[in-house]
Amino acid sequence: MSNYTSxxxxxxxxxxxxxxxxxxFEHLALVEIDEKACQxxxxxxxxxxxxxxxxKLFDATPYKGVDLLAGGVPCQPFSxxxxxxxxxxxxxxxxxxxxxxxxxxxKAIMIENVPGLLSPAFEKYRNEFTxxxxxxxxxxxxxxxxxxxxxxxxxxxxxxxxxxxxxxARFFQWPAPDIFTKxxxxxVLFEEMISRGWQGAYEWRNKANAIAPTLVGGSKKxxxxxxxxxxxxxxxxxxxxxxxxxxxxxxxPDFVGMPRLTVRMTALLxxxxxxxxxxxxxxxxxxxVGNAFPPPVAKAVGESIKKALxxxxxxxxxxx
Numbered sequence: 001m002s003n004y005t006s007x008x009x010x011x012x013x014x015x016x017x018x019x020x021x022x023x024x025f026e027h028l029a030l031v032e033i034d035e036k037a038c039q040x041x042x043x044x045x046x047x048x049x050x051x052x053x054x055x056k057l058f059d060a061t062p063y064k065g066v067d068l069l070a071g072g073v074p075c076q077p078f079s080x081x082x083x084x085x086x087x088x089x090x091x092x093x094x095x096x097x098x099x100x101x102x103x104x105x106x107k108a109i110m111i112e113n114v115p116g117l118l119s120p121a122f123e124k125y126r127n128e129f130t131x132x133x134x135x136x137x138x139x140x141x142x143x144x145x146x147x148x149x150x151x152x153x154x155x156x157x158x159x160x161x162x163x164x165x166x167x168x169a170r171f172f173q174w175p176a177p178d179i180f181t182k183x184x185x186x187x188v189l190f191e192e193m194i195s196r197g198w199q200g201a202y203e204w205r206n207k208a209n210a211i212a213p214t215l216v217g218g219s220k221k222x223x224x225x226x227x228x229x230x231x232x233x234x235x236x237x238x239x240x241x242x243x244x245x246x247x248x249x250x251x252x253p254d255f256v257g258m259p260r261l262t263v264r265m266t267a268l269l270x271x272x273x274x275x276x277x278x279x280x281x282x283x284x285x286x287x288x289v290g291n292a293f294p295p296p297v298a299k300a301v302g303e304s305i306k307k308a309l310x311x312x313x314x315x316x317x318x319x320x
Contacts, residue, residue, distance in 0.1 A: 004306060007031075007063045007104060009055055009071035010093065013040045013278060013288035015270060016072055016112065017048075019298025024306055025068055031058050037288050039279035055096055060104035068305060069106040072293050073097070073113065094125075098132050108305045109138065109163040112293050117159045118144060129161075139169035145301070147294045149177035152271045153188045154212040156294060160301055164308060171311035175300035185212050185239050189265050198251035204259065207240040212269050215290050227261070246286050263289060271296040 003026040008017055011030040014037075021027065029049045032038050038052040051058065060069070073093040094111075101109065117126065130140045140163035147156035164172055186208035194201035213235040216228035227236050227243030236243035240258050247260035261269075263278060263285045271294040278285040 004067035004309060005063075006068040006070055007060060007066050007100075007106070009058070009069070009096075009100065010073050011037070011041060011050075012072065013037050013292050014044065014276070015272065015292030015295050016070060016298040017041070017045075018273065018276070019293070019295035019300075020068070020070060020302040022295065022299045023302030025302060028063050028066055031055055031071075034288075036280040036284045040277065040288060043277050043279060055093055058100075060100045063104045066104050066106050067309065068108045068110060068302075069097075069100060069104060070110040070298075070302075071112075072291075073111060094129055097129075098136060101133070101136055101138070107165050107168055107309060109133070109140075109161070110301060110305060111161045112298075113159050113161075115144060115157045115159055118142065130163075133163045137165055138163035139166050141172070141174075143174050145174075145297060147271070147297050148182075148211045150175070150294070150296045150300045151178050151181035151183065152269075152294045152296050153183040153185050154214060154269050154294070156214045156270075158293065158297065162301065162305065164305070168308050168312040171308040171315075173304060173308075175304045178300075183211075184209050185241070185269065188268050189261070192250050192262070192265050192268065193259060194250075196250045197253040198255050198259075199253055200251070200255065204240055210239060212236070212239065215266055215269060246282055248282065266290070267292075270294050 003024050005028050006020055006025040007028055008030045011017055011032040017027060017030055027048055029051055030041055031051045031053060032041065033052070033054050035052060038050050041048055041050045097109070097111065126142060133140045140161060143160050144157055145160055147154050147158065162172065186205035189208070190201060190205045193204060213232055216232055226245050227233060233243035237258065242258040242260045245260055246266070247262050250262060251259045263282060266286060266289045267276060267278065268274065270289055270292050272292070278288050
């Protein structure tokens with residue numbers, strides 16, 4: 001069956017876009033306000049229609065009838081690491097989604113955010129958003145997914161909101177966990193760690209024999225690229241990774257101690273393809289990685305949405 005189409009908002013460095021592309025969606029437009037992230041998208045996919053603008057100024061009307069409206073709106077209003085101001089945070093872009101839905105009338109919607117959005121403090125917020133989607137003709141679902149259940153060597157829990165027009169909604173099912181692909185940090189990063197001939201890479205791989213904690217440190221207010229607050233650094237140390245900074249290159253042959261991750265290594269832990277390039281110097285490049293939605297998770301959810309659309313179409317044609 002031919003590809004479905006999508007419009008993606010707050011596209012970042014392309015984590016969700018890669019996954020949806022792999023799931024069979026053709027991107028008609030990707031909207032992103034950060035110039036470096038736009039450069040990343042264009043560098044890796046010159047054919048993509050990347051629109052560098054504030055989402056509040058984006059008009060989705062030219063894409064009316066698109067199959068999927070997707071994106072990962074800013075998480076700061078709901079993050080436990082912030083003030084959790086929700087609707088009172090000027091960075092809250094959830095209110096833009098109903099406008100965009102009215103403008104482009106997608107068959108399905110997919111929005112990701114941080115687990116804090118599922119806290120009791122935001123129950124009223126979620127319910128009101130779901131009810132607004134209902135008035136627009138969509139049945140909405142909220143779900144917490146762990147990236148480690150979909151082949152990503154990182155816990156990284158994320159809240160996903162999926163909504164479909166009611167004729168498609170009854171066919172939607174959340175993707176089942178991938179019980180066959182269980183990768184560790186050592187499995188995924190060994191080739192990078194040994195790439196400059198580090199003699200301790202084999203021993204390190206055996207010690208890094210678990211999944212990673214959630215990558216953090218992607219805020220523009222953060223002083224520099226490291227793997228997060230003290231508790232995160234302690235978790236990384238248990239995997240024999242020095243979380244106090246990001247390295248410029250893998251360990252040298254005679255390196256001794258706990259290695260630091262490079263930007264490329266953190267991208268691999270997010271599930272990005274090995275050849276995906278990030279624009280900018282180390283700090284903005286790592287910020288793009290730290291804010292990304294892991295492509296394998298986006299692919300899994302995208303495939304479930306696509307199956308629902310396929311099933312509804314087959315039913316309409318009398319195939320099933």
